[in-house]
Amino acid sequence: MASVTVKFNGIWRLYVGAGMATLQAGVIDEALKQIEKEFAPKFEKKLQERGVKLDGGILKHSYITLNRKNIKELAERTLKDGDILDLFVAIPGG
Amino acid sequence: MVAENNSRNRYSRQTMFHGIGEEGQQKLTRSSAVIIGCGALGCNIANLLVRAGVGKVRIVDRDFVEYHNLQRQTLFNENDVKSQLPKAIAAQKHLHEINSLVEIEGIVADVNFSNIERFCSGMDVILDGLDNLETRYLVNDVSLKLRIPYIYGGAISSFGMTMTVIPGVSPCFRCVFPNLPPPRTMPTCETDGILGPATSAVSSFEATEGIKILVGSGLINKDLVTMDVWDISFERFPIVRKEGCPSCGGRYDFLEDKVKLIKSSLCGQSRAVQIVDTDSKGIALDLLAGHLSGVKNLTYNEYMLRFDVDDFGITVFPDGRAIIKNTLDESAAEKLYLKYIGKENR
Numbered sequence: 001m002a003s004v005t006v007k008f009n010g011i012w013r014l015y016v017g018a019g020m021a022t023l024q025a026g027v028i029d030e031a032l033k034q035i036e037k038e039f040a041p042k043f044e045k046k047l048q049e050r051g052v053k054l055d056g057g058i059l060k061h062s063y064i065t066l067n068r069k070n071i072k073e074l075a076e077r078t079l080k081d082g083d084i085l086d087l088f089v090a091i092p093g094g
Numbered sequence: 095m096v097a098e099n100n101s102r103n104r105y106s107r108q109t110m111f112h113g114i115g116e117e118g119q120q121k122l123t124r125s126s127a128v129i130i131g132c133g134a135l136g137c138n139i140a141n142l143l144v145r146a147g148v149g150k151v152r153i154v155d156r157d158f159v160e161y162h163n164l165q166r167q168t169l170f171n172e173n174d175v176k177s178q179l180p181k182a183i184a185a186q187k188h189l190h191e192i193n194s195l196v197e198i199e200g201i202v203a204d205v206n207f208s209n210i211e212r213f214c215s216g217m218d219v220i221l222d223g224l225d226n227l228e229t230r231y232l233v234n235d236v237s238l239k240l241r242i243p244y245i246y247g248g249a250i251s252s253f254g255m256t257m258t259v260i261p262g263v264s265p266c267f268r269c270v271f272p273n274l275p276p277p278r279t280m281p282t283c284e285t286d287g288i289l290g291p292a293t294s295a296v297s298s299f300e301a302t303e304g305i306k307i308l309v310g311s312g313l314i315n316k317d318l319v320t321m322d323v324w325d326i327s328f329e330r331f332p333i334v335r336k337e338g339c340p341s342c343g344g345r346y347d348f349l350e351d352k353v354k355l356i357k358s359s360l361c362g363q364s365r366a367v368q369i370v371d372t373d374s375k376g377i378a379l380d381l382l383a384g385h386l387s388g389v390k391n392l393t394y395n396e397y398m399l400r401f402d403v404d405d406f407g408i409t410v411f412p413d414g415r416a417i418i419k420n421t422l423d424e425s426a427a428e429k430l431y432l433k434y435i436g437k438e439n440r
Binding site for chain 1: 223250254271318334
């Protein structure tokens with residue numbers, strides 16, 4: 001198990017009510033599952049306040065990097081202490 | 095003695111900059127840019143490109159100027175609101191006063207699959223001044239299809255984000271964000287607010303990228319750039335092309351999404367639905383005004399016609415488009431459209 005920092009960037013910060021979180025996980029997919037489990041309900045609740053129903057979806061709409069590299073490009077999925085996962089969603093306004 | 099209004103004098107401080115020079119300035123003068131959307135991002139991009147001397151600047155926007163725009167949409171003023179001017183027309187007017195050497199074309203239209211290729215064809219770069227994600231996927235498709243560079247920019251709250259799409263070379267918008275979020279799941283400037291400096295920061299990066307592309311600079315942004323002007327943070331994240339990306343593979347889903355009536359809830363409008371009739375041959379607003387009965391507060395000019403009916407405010411444009419305010423119910427809005435603007439009333 002590694003101690004990993006999760007950074008919620010931009011809109012995610014508004015939606016999950018936190019800019020940063022720490023979790024314990026051995027591999028990337030395990031960390032992602034924890035993120036969806038812990039933070040998707042906050043996203044859903046925020047949407048419900050606006051009259052919109054949605055089940056989950058943090059990961060589906062996120063561009064995710066591990067130590068600034070797209071996780072889809074990474075062959076090595078094992079995490080180590082101090083790793084940083086960044087989550088982004090496209091910013092729609094302007 | 096007043097100095098002359100010629101290119102050499104006007105752009106002298108810019109040509110001294112090592113990245114542009116005399117040669118770069120000539121390239122700018124011969125080049126063209128289309129700005130899709132003229133809200134806060136579009137205003138600043140247009141302002142910067144016109145002042146920089148880009149030869150032709152086209153601005154496409156569907157909306158009109160309102161008081162709540164003035165906090166951040168830097169091209170507009172109170173007279174534009176009082177005159178009920180569409181943003182594209184107001185922008186064209188003010189930009190011409192800023193630099194009469196530039197050809198400026200303001201187009202009042204909703205950008206959709208039926209017209210976007212016409213707006214972008216022949217232009218050298220596409221800049222993002224939009225306020226919604228749906229149209230950005232459409233712009234991404236047209237950028238790839240026509241092989242015109244596209245600079246994405248978005249802003250909300252104090253956050254900003256930008257990336258540059260060079261067709262066939264860099265990742266596209268859909269490579270990075272493959273899934274369009276469901277309607278109303280993303281925040282808008284209505285729901286979460288927007289800080290003027292956030293839009294200024296993002297649009298300044300967009301305009302700089304546009305200028306770099308037009309002068310042929312090799313220093314094009316390859317990253318996803320994010321910023322928070324409140325926290326004063328700025329970060330870059332490398333992005334890569336997504337294997338199997340439909341748009342990069344030549345499947346332009348958003349460009350091919352052909353529906354007759356396009357309805358959408360608007361970001362910049364409080365509780366409003368827009369209806370676009372893509373088959374419309376246009377509406378003579380003066381004739382429509384003569385046919386309308388049982389409505390209140392009817393006014394019109396050459397750009398738009400407005401009236402109230404029950405609790406709804408309806409604005410109609412010459413291209414057949416309408417914005418129905420004070421509702422998010424799309425079927426109710428469509429009924430109002432058919433009742434008051436339907437073909438028998440034109």
